[in-house]
Amino acid sequence: MIVPAMTTDDSPRSDKVDQILQGALQEFLSRGYAGTSMDRVAATAGVSKPTVYHHFQDKEGLFCALVQHIAQVRFYGTLTPCPCAGPPVTTLRQLLEHMLESIAADDEYQDFVRLVIGESGRFPALARLFIIHITKPGIERVQSYLADHPELGLPDPVATAHILVGTVVYVTLTQHILHGQDLIALPQKRLVNALMALLLAKATPASEMSPDLEEVITGADDTL
Amino acid sequence: MIVPAMTTDDSPRSDKVDQILQGALQEFLSRGYAGTSMDRVAATAGVSKPTVYHHFQDKEGLFCALVQHIAQVRFYGTLTPCPCAGPPVTTLRQLLEHMLESIAADDEYQDFVRLVIGESGRFPALARLFIIHITKPGIERVQSYLADHPELGLPDPVATAHILVGTVVYVTLTQHILHGQDLIALPQKRLVNALMALLLAKATPASEMSPDLEEVITGADDTL
């Protein structure tokens, strides 16, 4: 018996199936759909090629099953954590910072985004799975939080959630996925400060803003 | 002599080279890098395969030359038009709407984005070319406009430009590139309204806002 190369221990459907999905994950994430060969998938999974074809109809079937599985299990809700309790101003800042940092630190998620976007023209159904299981839950969690805190004075929590999440995703895309970190200099704190300033400008006019609140908005230190 | 793969070349090209680039564009945009065969490139270009290899070192060289050419010539500055004259509030609204609409209408640009992001893990240098020639000029044009209009009262035009462009790109990504238009409903006007409201909240406190300006901010009609 061959020991699986990379076991992250999931649901015990079938040992071989999980092995194959693990191998397919590695290969498809690093080489793309067309660049991946079933030979390499089988080798990386530690099984033979006919075993792969016994469990999955063909290359396309394996790819679709993999993306669906990953979107639902591995990366479900990756985009946003559960907002913790506390004053909205602090919570929102932490939320944005956590989103930026967790995506920036997750190379596998970045590869998954590359794969899904890259194949979205040829596999539109998979792109829509990504929207359903990852993008949409993230946006909805933010917009629920915004809607639950009317003291923020936001006229449109739904659109505002798109602006917040959109800005975070865009910056991650350019800085990390497209390797533009040194080409477009924009420190995380400066971006979050700007977002918070826009969000809170209406809720708290400058004339009513206390020094304490001002500090919370602009951040603890000003190393821009 | 073989044409260098990565040069800034403005000299007139031979007919065949343009034919090959045109064929390569069609094939690579619709099939991706690994999914494209040199046979099909040659056939689509209307030349023979050895002719392709005479002008380009290999498949990778052709691909890099193509992306560089497209980023510099075909899509340079696609992201944002030149801001026209007029009051900043109106101009900004038109700018955002024009960005959203022009990207949404340009299928070839969407395919190019899919290609560059999809290959950004294996061709990081091409992703950086995309940043340099397309992303960065767009952001800089917006931030210059914002900085040139201090009456908007924006504390950080650079970060604000990222928020505006980022929101537009993110919405385009989810709605069109990832085919999520019917999954995430967010009418363009509603998004632009929310962006304008955030931008102008600080510049014009509600107490000083005239009915006319209010209408400009929230849009002419309210078909949300």
Add this chain to the structure above:
DNA sequence: GTCTATATCTAGATAGAC
């Protein structure tokens, strides 16, 4: 269910004629 071995095709890249 899983393997060894293989059929069939298409890929990238090139010789050599003109």
Add this chain to the structure above:
DNA sequence: GTCTATCTAGATATAGAC
């Protein structure tokens, strides 16, 4: 410079033994 014809490696998928 451009073509026809071809080489070789690697691709998807399967037959058939265990």
